[in-house]
Amino acid sequence: MDIQNYYQFLSISGVNKDYIEKAVFFLKKSGTGNLRLFYNGENKEDRVKHLSFLMMNKYLNLLENKDEFLDILKWWNKVKTVNNSIKGDLHVHTIYSDGTGTLPELVELAKQIGYKWIGFSDHSPFLENNLRLNNKKFIERHHQILELRENSDLSIYESIEADISLEGSLMFPDSWRDSLDFAIISLHEDIREYNLVLKRIEKALKDPLVVSFSHPFFGLKDGFSDSYIKELLQIVKSSGKAIEINLAPQFLLRNLKLTALCRELGVPVLFSTDSHFVLSLNLMKFASIYYPDLIDSNILNLKDSINVSH
Numbered sequence: 184m185d186i187q188n189y190y191q192f193l194s195i196s197g198v199n200k201d202y203i204e205k206a207v208f209f210l211k212k213s214g215t216g217n218l219r220l221f222y223n224g225e226n227k228e229d230r231v232k233h234l235s236f237l238m239m240n241k242y243l244n245l246l247e248n249k250d251e252f253l254d255i256l257k258w259w260n261k262v263k264t265v266n267n268s269i270k271g272d273l274h275v276h277t278i279y280s281d282g283t284g285t286l287p288e289l290v291e292l293a294k295q296i297g298y299k300w301i302g303f304s305d306h307s308p309f310l311e312n313n314l315r316l317n318n319k320k321f322i323e324r325h326h327q328i329l330e331l332r333e334n335s336d337l338s339i340y341e342s343i344e345a346d347i348s349l350e351g352s353l354m355f356p357d358s359w360r361d362s363l364d365f366a367i368i369s370l371h372e373d374i375r376e377y378n379l380v381l382k383r384i385e386k387a388l389k390d391p392l393v394v395s396f397s398h399p400f401f402g403l404k405d406g407f408s409d410s411y412i413k414e415l416l417q418i419v420k421s422s423g424k425a426i427e428i429n430l431a432p433q434f435l436l437r438n439l440k441l442t443a444l445c446r447e448l449g450v451p452v453l454f455s456t457d458s459h460f461v462l463s464l465n466l467m468k469f470a471s472i473y474y475p476d477l478i479d480s481n482i483l484n485l486k487d488s489i490n491v492s493h
C-alpha cells in the first residue's frame with residue numbers, strides 16, 4: 184500500500200500526518216515504545232500525538248483488507264461536502280474527555296458545515312481515567328456550553344456518552360442529570376454473553392435521557408452476529424429510541440448490512456461521526472452512502488432539533 188494513500192486515508196478521520204510523525208519520533212526517542220506516556224497529558228499537543236498514533240494503529244488492520252480500504256477512499260472522494268439535509272451530529276468528543284478539539288473550534292466547524300445543532304457527548308467517568316469526564320470537567324464544560332449558546336444560532340446540546348453498568352444503569356452521577364439535555368449509551372468491552380448484554384441495553388434504553396445506542400459493532404468478537412444485531416434492533420425499536428450508524432471508517436462496510444436491517448425493521452437511526460479530532464466532523468459525508476435508502480422520518484439527523492421527553 185502506498186504510504187501517501189494511507190496518509191490520505193488517515194486524514195479522512197481528521198488525523199494529521201505531522202502529528203503521526205511527531206508521535207513516532209517521540210516514541211523512538213523515549214526508547215520505551217510505551218504509548219501510555221501520552222496518557223493523562225493535559226497538554227493539547229501530546230493529546231493529538233497520542234490519538235493520532237492510536238488511530239494509525241487502529242487502521243493498520245483495515246489496510247490488510249485492501250478492497251475495503253479502497254472502497255472507503257472512493258466513497259470519500261466521491262462526496263464533496265456533508266449533504267445539507269443533515270442537520271447535526273450528536274456524538275462528538277472534546278478535550279473534556281478523549282477528544283482533541285475545544286468547544287469553540289467544534290462549534291465553528293459545525294457552523295461552517297451548515298448544521299442547526301451539535302451535541303457534545305464526552306465519555307462518562309470510569310475510575311480516575313483522565314480521558315473521561317469527572318465532576319470538575321463536567322462543570323467547566325457546562326459553563327462553557329452556556330456561554331457558547333449565548334452567541335450562537337446553532338443549538339448546542341449538552342450530552343454524554345454513558346457506559347452501561349452491569350445492572351443496566353447509566354454510569355454518571357445523578358447530580359449531572361439536571362444539566363444534561365441527552366445521553367447516548369454505549370459499551371466499551373468485549374461483548375460475549377449476548378443475552379446478558381441485551382438485557383443491560385434494554386434497561387438502559389428506558390432511561391428518559393437516552394437518545395440512542397452507539398457503535399453496536401464495538402467489542403463484537405465475530406464482527407456481525409445476525410441474531411444479536413436483529414434482537415438489538417428490535418429492543419431499540421420497542422424503546423422508541425434510535426440505533427447509531429457510526430461513521431468511523433472501520434464500521435462503514437458493516438453499516439451497509441445494518442442500515443438494510445434498519446430499513447426492513449423500521450428502526451430509527453442516528454448518524455454520528457464519533458469525532459475525536461475537529462476535522463472528523465467531516466466524516467458525516469459518509470452518511471450519504473446510506474440515507475437515500477432509508478425512510479426520512481426514521482433519520483434523526485434530518486430533523487431541525489432533537490427532542491426527548493424527560
Ligand SMILES: [Zn+2]
Pocket residue numbers: 344369371397398
Ligand atoms: Zn464509544
Ligand SMILES: [Zn+2]
Pocket residue numbers: 274276344457
Ligand atoms: Zn464516542
